[in-house]
Amino acid sequence: MNDKKNLSYLDSVHRDGRVWGIILCVLLLAFPLVVGLVFNAIPEWSALAKGLFATLPMYWAVGIIEIFTYVPMLGAGGTYLSFVTGNISNLKLPCAVDAMERAEVKPSSEEGEIISTIAIAVSSIVTTFIIILGVILIIPITPVLESPVLKPAFDMILPALFGGLAVVFISKNAKLSIAPIILMLVLFICVPALNASTVGIMVPVGVLFTVGVARFMYKKGML
Amino acid sequence: MMEFSVNHPILFVMVGILIAVVLAQSIYFLVRALKRAKEKGIDQKTIKATISSAAIFTIAPAIAILVGVVALSKSLGVALPWLRLSVIGSITYETVAANNALTALGLGAGQTITDPSVFVTVLWVMTLGISIGIILVPFVTKKIQGGMNKIGMKDKKWGEIFNNAMFLGMISAFLGYVFCDVGLVLKGDTSGLVPVCVMAVSAVVMAICGICAKKFKIRWLTDYALPLSLISGMAMAIPFTNWLG
Incomplete structure (x- = not known):
């Protein structure tokens, strides 16, 4: 175990993240196979092909884009956890970003790496337990969760999340935020194809555009 | 051979095992990060605030996932959605993937x-559709x-500006999304204004928290500002939806 001491914290996070990631990947892909074996059932091939054709191109494209967009924001530990536990844009990412902002650390520093990992790990654990509790109590809570009175609250989670987060970042970077916000408002209002299911594609567009604008303003001495 | 049912106990056992492994991964990384934080001498107050704030913040989105x-x-059945939404999935994705598979099979979304073999087909579509992240990330x-x-x-x-620009770019995309249906107002449909109003409430609550925390030096207010603005926005979505449709 001598080499363990020579590894930096970040390197060891990468090493362990890979091991956990590969184990979980194998387990997850094995699950449909095992279910098929247990119930002695094979998929309906033509329906499987149709279903995959409707699902894969879009979601694999978005998935690849998401990796490149979110890894720099989440840090290493945060990435290995988030891409296993999911619900990134509606939960893990805002949670990590808020935590790093309050602790005044950057995701590329080791402190940022630690804070982001703690926030995302806690969030994943709490989510897992709430869902377990929900699954156990599913019969009594179903009428509450499906009540039409509460539906709007659950539908509006993204606007309620990003309103608060936007205030923090816009107030600190007022000059830089003008151009990307105008661009995104124009795009989303004028292009009908942009909606809840395509916002994932626009995130990297926004990031690249804002970084470009920032580079320009920085070089001109405006920031 | 076992008689199939979407809520067969063996499905719960298998899903339970998978979720236990995922939970173990989170706990493993949490413990490592906490140890490292101590070694680096990061203020324990900051760590405690990070933990409690993340936990409180997670409650409302987690209940939305439960929906x-x-x-x-x-x-x-319960077992498969339990797995799909605890591991990698997200509400928007899983619903689309399941519907794509059910449509291909010629079934409606409400039928059990x-x-x-229908179940296994849906399971494969949902699993492979979301798997790109978990395959590539390692x-x-x-x-x-x-x-x-x-x-x-x-x-x-x-480096610092780059970081801020990255977060701002991400946030601006979601702000744009909030406004995606305001154009409907021209056709007399005001429902597109609901997300805009909800966002405004959340933004105002966040701003008030920030100002009060600074003026009166209330540390905990900063730590819980995001969950507070989230809950306020979600709560106000109910009257806004009743009002604007």
Whole structure:
């Protein structure tokens, strides 16, 4: 175990993240196979092909884009956890970003790496337990969760999340935020194809555009 | 051979095992990060605030995820949605993937599946559709992060601006999304204004929290500002929806 001491914290996070990631990947892909074996059932091939054709191109494209967009924001530990536990844009990412902002650390520093990992790990654990509790109590809570009175609250989670987060970042970077916000408002209002299911594609567009604008303003001495 | 049912106990056992492994991974990384935080001498107050704030913040989104489990459980039983929404999935994705598979099979979303081969087909579509992240992340994360760290090392000030620009770009995309249906107002449909109003409430609550925390030096207010603004926005979505449709 001598080499363990020579590894930096970040390197060891990468090493362990890979091991956990590969184990979980194998387990997850094995699950449909095992279910098929247990119930002695094979998929309906033509329906499987149709279903995959409707699902894969879009979601694999978005998935690849998401990796490149979110890894720099989440840090290493945060990435290995988030891409296993999911619900990134509606939960893990805002949670990590808020935590790093309050602790005044950057995701590329080791402190940022630690804070982001703690926030995302806690969030994943709490989510897992709430869902377990929900699954156990599913019969009594179903009428509450499906009540039409509460539906709007659950539908509006993204606007309620990003309103608060936007205030923090816009107030600190007022000059830089003008151009990307105008661009995104124009795009989303004028292009009908942009909606809840395509916002994932626009995130990297926004990031690249804002970084470009920032580079320009920085070089001109405006920031 | 076992008689198939979407809520067969063996499905719960298998899903339970998978979720236990995922939970173990989170706990493992949490413990490592906490140890490292101590070694680095990061203020324990900051760590405690990070933990409690993350936990409180997670409650409302987690309940929203539970709503997704309930919705999908009608046709898929409880075990599969439980797995899909605890591991990698997200509400928006899983519903689309399940519907794509059910449509391909010629079934409606509300019918309970009774045929195991139908169930396995849906299961494969949902699993493969979302799997790109978990397949690629172990192999590319280190490279992407290494490239990012170089930016910060060369020019510290630019590194900081770069980080802010990245977050702002992400946030601006979601702000744009909030406004995606305001155009409907021209056709007399005001429902597109609901997300805009909800966002405004959340923003105002956040701003008030920030100002009060600074003026009266209330530390806990900063720690819980995001969950507070989230809950306020969600709560106000109810009257806004009744009012604007």
